[in-house]
Amino acid sequence: MKQGHKSAGRRAFAQWALAGAAALVLSACGGSDSDDGLDRQGVLNLEGAYNAIGSGMSKAQVIGIVGEPPHQESDFMLGWSDYSYGSTQGLTVRFRTVGGQLVTSSASWFVQANGTVSRSLNKGL
Incomplete structure (x- = not known):
């Protein structure tokens, strides 16, 4: 039983890690509303x-x-x-x-x- 519990915990951790990595990638692709020389698509203006x-x-x-x-x-x-x-x-x-x-x-x-x-x-x- 403990073995199954660890497996489910690892799966949950892997899902959270994957979700976090995806969020980081998506946020890096996002635009910028600040006046830093970048337009909303993240390219130089x-x-x-x-x-x-x-x-x-x-x-x-x-x-x-x-x-x-x-x-x-x-x-x-x-x-x-x-x-x-x-x-x-x-x-x-x-x-x-x-x-x-x-x-x-x-x-x-x-x-x-x-x-x-x-x-x-x-x-x-």
Whole structure:
């Protein structure tokens, strides 16, 4: 009898452990309502970052707006890419030297699905 009791207890424990693991996985996939650079689906909001980038900003300010380090970086360019949910988003910010300081000179954003750019925005700063 004790043997059967242990088996039922182990089964119950395994079910609770599985349920807990599933809850953790689902919560990690969930969105974010906070203003942390992520939209509700958990992908980077690169269009929102594009809209917030203005003239005279430093690289550090732009990185702060996007909310994560760039995926590509050179002396005069920062770039982010996001491949999520069957589409691709990209943000590129270019810089120039003004008065000895590196500041924003232009920004470009695009979204692409199935290999076709469906929307893009460009601005000189």
